[in-house]
Amino acid sequence: MDYWRFDTVLPHLGYLLAGVSMTIQVSLAAVTLAVAVGLVVAMLRLSSIAWVRAAAGLYVDIWRSTPTLAQLLWVFYALPILTGVPLSVFVAGTITLGCHYGAYLAEIFRAGILALPTGQAQAARALGMTEPQVLRRIVLPQAVTIMLPTIASQFISLFKESALVSMISLEELMWHAQSLAGFTMRSVEVFTTTALIYMALTYPQTLLVNRLHRRALAAQAGTARP
Amino acid sequence: MSYQWRFDVAVDNLPVLLEGLGHTLLLTALAMAIGLVVGLALALMRLSGWRALALPAYLLVETFRTTPLLVQIIWVYSVLPLTVGLTLSPFFSGLVALGLNVAAFMSEIYRAGITSVSATQTHAALALGMTRSQVLRRIVLPQALLRMVPPMAATWVSLFKDTSVLAVIGVAEMMTQARIIASDTYRPLEIYTLVAVVYFVITYPQSLGVDRLFARNRVKE
Numbered sequence: 001m002d003y004w005r006f007d008t009v010l011p012h013l014g015y016l017l018a019g020v021s022m023t024i025q026v027s028l029a030a031v032t033l034a035v036a037v038g039l040v041v042a043m044l045r046l047s048s049i050a051w052v053r054a055a056a057g058l059y060v061d062i063w064r065s066t067p068t069l070a071q072l073l074w075v076f077y078a079l080p081i082l083t084g085v086p087l088s089v090f091v092a093g094t095i096t097l098g099c100h101y102g103a104y105l106a107e108i109f110r111a112g113i114l115a116l117p118t119g120q121a122q123a124a125r126a127l128g129m130t131e132p133q134v135l136r137r138i139v140l141p142q143a144v145t146i147m148l149p150t151i152a153s154q155f156i157s158l159f160k161e162s163a164l165v166s167m168i169s170l171e172e173l174m175w176h177a178q179s180l181a182g183f184t185m186r187s188v189e190v191f192t193t194t195a196l197i198y199m200a201l202t203y204p205q206t207l208l209v210n211r212l213h214r215r216a217l218a219a220q221a222g223t224a225r226p
Numbered sequence: 227m228s229y230q231w232r233f234d235v236a237v238d239n240l241p242v243l244l245e246g247l248g249h250t251l252l253l254t255a256l257a258m259a260i261g262l263v264v265g266l267a268l269a270l271m272r273l274s275g276w277r278a279l280a281l282p283a284y285l286l287v288e289t290f291r292t293t294p295l296l297v298q299i300i301w302v303y304s305v306l307p308l309t310v311g312l313t314l315s316p317f318f319s320g321l322v323a324l325g326l327n328v329a330a331f332m333s334e335i336y337r338a339g340i341t342s343v344s345a346t347q348t349h350a351a352l353a354l355g356m357t358r359s360q361v362l363r364r365i366v367l368p369q370a371l372l373r374m375v376p377p378m379a380a381t382w383v384s385l386f387k388d389t390s391v392l393a394v395i396g397v398a399e400m401m402t403q404a405r406i407i408a409s410d411t412y413r414p415l416e417i418y419t420l421v422a423v424v425y426f427v428i429t430y431p432q433s434l435g436v437d438r439l440f441a442r443n444r445v446k447e
Contacts, residue, residue: 003309004309062426065425065426065429066429067387067389067390067401067425068390069390069391069393070390070422073408074418078415078419081229081414160292162294163294163295166296181304187308188304188305188308191297191300191301191304191305192301192305194297195293195297195301198293199292203288206288206291
């Protein structure tokens with residue numbers, strides 16, 4: 001039997017691309033949740049109340065110290081038993097990826113907030129700016145520039161890890177690939193095409209992150225100057 | 227109706243989980259070994275300055291960095307046997323996929339470590355009369371290695387967690403065992419909670435260690 005017959009897959013390309021749409025949907029939903037969770041947890045970790053700090057720290061440690069797949073299966077199979085509320089595969093996937101990456105983002109936000117140079121804020125205040133002006137004009141533009149590449153590379157990881165959601169049968173790209181491979185008996189061509197689709201979607205994102213990174217380094221060099 | 231926790235079911239099956247943990251640890255160690263060796267080769271190829279070596283290394287690294295691990299595992303498991311005629315057990319095809327995945331990330335760590343030592347130091351050492359190999363051994367490598375250790379340790383921790391993805395091809399590691407037990411006993415809550423606790427207990431101290439390495443191994447120029 002001959003392999004690398006991509007003409008066998010070409011007629012079904014539309015079926016794979018339908019999966020891409022779901023991959024993008026679940027990734028966007030999870031990114032939104034992750035940013036929200038990350039901001040809240042970062043604030044709680046900087047709280048002045050000790051037990052709030054400890055609880056937020058425990059949240060981060062739990063989500064960072066267990067595999068995403070274990071979390072996914074737990075949220076989908078175990079959590080509904082505890083709460084009595086059944087979750088759709090989409091919601092379970094979004095919760096898992098969102099809470100998992102929310103823990104990583106919380107650490108990035110926290111580091112970003114702590115790293116802000118206090119001298120500049122003091123100087124801006126001395127020039128007569130109000131507190132919101134200091135935040136909007138001086139602090140946030142720099143903090144965001146510095147944090148952005150790290151945040152963006154977390155988004156790329158999330159996008160790639162969304163493939164795991166196929167294991168609870170959310171019908172995204174990887175699920176479509178596995179069902180197409182079974183249907184056409186052309187696993188070589190189907191899985192290679194799928195890998196190429198993921199590359200085509202991820203590679204531009206990594207180029208963007210590299211550019212953001214160079215910009216952040218330039219910005220940091222700028223602030224370091226006396 | 228309140229839920230009847232049956233942790234005795236989980237405890238009864240703990241030995242099976244721990245047997246899976248043995249495979250998880252073995253896979254982590256072997257994939258890390260592959261990653262360290264292949265990653266160094268890839269990094270040296272990219273730094274060699276020869277396009278014929280640098281380009282294939284670049285393509286391999288980017289391929290593994292821009293596709294999901296799950297896709298790589300399934301690709302190695304189902305495509306390699308058909309096209310190369312090499313039939314591997316789930317354990318070995320999983321090991322190949324994980325090992326190459328780690329190698330791709332490792333090669334970037336090697337490369338970043340080596341190029342992070344500023345060129346002025348090399349120039350200065352050469353001006354002092356050291357040979358190329360002396361510069362590498364005395365000036366560049368000691369600093370580069372110090373910088374490489376923390377990200378490599380972080381890669382080890384990620385790898386330990388990532389072995390769970392091998393459950394998709396049924397490698398008998400801890401996550402696979404957990405899925406089998408959970409569906410056999412109809413006790414997903416207890417089993418998946420227990421397996422998460424086992425992963426946590428092993429990963430958390432390592433994460434703390436990595437944080438300390440990052441804090442300690444800071445090289446100042």
